[in-house]
Structure formats: C-alpha cells, structure tokens
Amino acid sequence: MFGAFYIIYLKCFESISLSWSLFIDVLINSKVLKISSAIILIIMSILNWWLEIIKWQLLVKSIRSISFFEAFKQSTSSLTASLITPNRIGEYGAKALYYSKYEAKNIVTSNLIGNLSQLFWTLIFGTCGLIYLFNTYSFNLPVSTNNIFVSVLIGLCFFCAIFWIYKKFNFNINELKISKTAVFKVILLSLLRYIVFSFQFYAILRFFNIELSFIEALAFISSTYILASVVPIISLFDVVIKGSIAVFLFDLAGINSILILSTVLTMWLLNFAIPAIIGSYYVINYSSKSVLV
Numbered sequence: 232m233f234g235a236f237y238i239i240y241l242k243c244f245e246s247i248s249l250s251w252s253l254f255i256d257v258l259i260n261s262k263v264l265k266i267s268s269a270i271i272l273i274i275m276s277i278l279n280w281w282l283e284i285i286k287w288q289l290l291v292k293s294i295r296s297i298s299f300f301e302a303f304k305q306s307t308s309s310l311t312a313s314l315i316t317p318n319r320i321g322e323y324g325a326k327a328l329y330y331s332k333y334e335a336k337n338i339v340t341s342n343l344i345g346n347l348s349q350l351f352w353t354l355i356f357g358t359c360g361l362i363y364l365f366n367t368y369s370f371n372l373p374v375s376t377n378n379i380f381v382s383v384l385i386g387l388c389f390f391c392a393i394f395w396i397y398k399k400f401n402f403n404i405n406e407l408k409i410s411k412t413a414v415f416k417v418i419l420l421s422l423l424r425y426i427v428f429s430f431q432f433y434a435i436l437r438f439f440n441i442e443l444s445f446i447e448a449l450a451f452i453s454s455t456y457i458l459a460s461v462v463p464i465i466s467l468f469d470v471v472i473k474g475s476i477a478v479f480l481f482d483l484a485g486i487n488s489i490l491i492l493s494t495v496l497t498m499w500l501l502n503f504a505i506p507a508i509i510g511s512y513y514v515i516n517y518s519s520k521s522v523l524v
Contacts, residue, residue, distance in 0.1 A: 257493045262438040272438075275431040276501040280306070282424040286348075286417055287326075290341040293409050294334055305329050307510030308517065314507060319346075328517070344409070348421040350460065356425065357457020360450040367450075368483040428502060429453065435494045441486055451480050470499040 262268045280303075288302045297305075305326050312325035323342050327335040432452045436443065443451070455477045459469070474495040478488045 253489065254493055254496060257439070257489060258497075261440060261493075263435065263497065265438075268434075268438050271434060272431060272497075272501060275427055275434070276505070279424060279427045279431070279502055280506060282420050282427065286345055286420040286424070289413055289416055289420070290345050290409075291338065292413070294330070294337050294341065301329075304513050307506050308513035309510070310503070311507045311510035311514050325514075344414075345417060345421075348414075348418045349424065351418065352422050352425040353453075353456050353460050356429075356449075356453040357460070360453030361457065363446075363450040364454055364480065364483065367447075428498070429456075431501075432494065432498055435497050439490045439494055441490055441494070443484060443486070447484065451477070451484070454480055469503065470496060473499070 258264055263272070284299060284302045284306050287306050288297060288299065291297060291302075309322040309325035310319075313319040313321040316322075323339045326342055327338045330338050429449060429452050433445070433448050436448055455473060458476045458480075459473045474492050477491050477495050481491045482488065
C-alpha cells in the first residue's frame with residue numbers, strides 16, 4: 232500500500248512542473264480546502280466510482296452475479312495493477328485473475344465493452360468540444376477556412392471511431408449473449424460517469440477561482456479528455472499527459488498554467504491515486520483463494 236503511494240507521489244510531482252509546496256500554496260489560496268467544497272468533491276468521487284462499480288457488476292452478470300463489495304475489490308485492485316501498463320491494459324488481466332480460467336476470456340471481453348462504452352461518450356463530447364474550440368479560438372492557422380477543414384476532419388475521425396466501436400460491440404455482445412437492455416444500461420452508466428467527473432473538473436476550476444463560462448469550460452474539459460485518450464501511455468503518467476494537454480488548451484483562454492496543473496492533479500488524486508492506494512491492499516492480499524469458483 233505504501234509502495235503504491237510512494238510511486239504515485241514521485242511520478243506525480245517529479246513529472247510535471249508543479250512542486251509539492253507550490254501545490255499546497257495554491258490549495259490554501261483556493262476554495263478547495265473549505266469544508267463545503269471538499270465534501271462536494273469527495274461526494275463526486277464516490278459517485279464516480281459507485282457508477283463504475285455498478286457498471287462492472289452489470290457487465291459480469293451474464294457470467295456470474297457478484298456483490299457490490301466484490302465488484303469494488305476487483306475494480307480498485309485492477310486499477311492498482313494497471314499503474315505500470317500502457318492504457319490500463321493490466322486492468323484486463325487483473326480482473327480475470329478473480330475468475331476461473333474458463334471465464335477469463337469473457338471477463339476480458341466484458342471489461343473491453345465497459346471501456347468502449349466510456350470511450351463512446353469521450354468521443355462524442357470531445358468532438359463537440361474540439362469543434363467549439365477550433366471555431367472560437369485562434370490556433371494560428373494560416374487561413375480561417377482551415378478551421379472548417381479541421382472540424383470536418385475531426386468529424387470524420389469521430390464517425391470512423393463510432394463505426395469501429397459499433398463493430399466491436401456487435402462482436403462482443405453476440406459472444407457474451409448480453410441483452411440489449413444490459414448494454415443500454417452500461418452505456419447510460421458511462422454517460423452518467425462522464426457527466427460526474429466533467430462537473431467535478433468544472434467545480435475544481437471554480438474552486439481555484441478560474442473564471443470561464445460553463446460552455447467554454449466543458450469544451451476545454453471534453454477536449455482534454457479526448458486528446459488524452461488517444462495517447463498510448465502508462466497509466467501512472469496519465470496526470471502528466473492530461474496536465475500538458477490541459478495547459479495547452481486552457482492557455483487559449485489565458486488561464487494560469489499553475490492553476491490548471493493544480494486542477495488536473497486534484498482530479499487525479501481524487502479519482503485515481505486514492506482508489507489505487509485502496510486497491511493496493513487487495514493486490515497485496517491477493518491469493519489463489521480469491522478466485523471465484
């Protein structure tokens with residue numbers, strides 16, 4: 232557990248242009264540490280993970296029914312196991328370890344469907360956000376018509392990605408015999424989860440006294456997530472990539488980079504680092520007896 236925390240601490244503060252003392256100073260001068268603000272952010276993080284756990288319960292229901300606690304243990308421990316793997320690939324194997332070898336393939340496929348459903352909304356909102364930014368801010372393109380060209384290009388990429396996801400969904404659903412109702416619920420839960428962490432991001436921006444309209448903020452947030460999702464990185468460096476992308480994008484609106492880095496870091500600590508540290512307990516105590524038979 233302490234090892235996971237130490238790794239997170241080192242990579243977090245050594246990999247981005249933000250020292251611990253500076254981050255603390257920014258927190259103290261913001262509204263983030265106020266009791267009311269902290270409660271709001273913690274509730275959002277709990278809701279974010281509650282939705283993810285419920286989604287995992289639903290995804291494996293066609294294989295076997297598991298309790299909320301079991302789904303919580305599998306979700307957090309797999310997050311910890313994914314720390315040193317590109318794009319959280321380790322999550323697939325870690326969840327499969329809790330099941331028999333005969334169920335492992337279906338577990339990996341179920342996890343893929345859950346991740347694709349989340350990516351679906353990232354693509355939809357991210358595409359809208361990028362189009363909004365390209366048509367609102369100057370990216371130093373030679374001529375104004377390039378804005379239209381870029382928007383069309385993004386749209387084409389979006390529809391190609393949706394077609395790929397559709398094909399993947401069809402294959403996996405037929406293989407697992409998951410009902411259309413279950414798939415719809417998974418997609419809906421993914422939408423709710425996307426809304427929760429997007430609003431949490433927006434709330435932290437406000438707590439750091441960053442003045443942006445609601446629509447502008449959502450455009451920047453959704454654009455950050457879609458751009459970060461296409462970069463193949465080790466999960467531990469997720470905060471670095473998101474921080475770099477967010478700084479670049481929010482700079483278009485003249486937002487202080489330190490405040491943006493602090494926002495991304497706060498989001499990462501609440502929704503990734505803390506659950507990963509909790510999950511490390513289950514990783515340390517994992518044994519073959521944990522396999523569901």
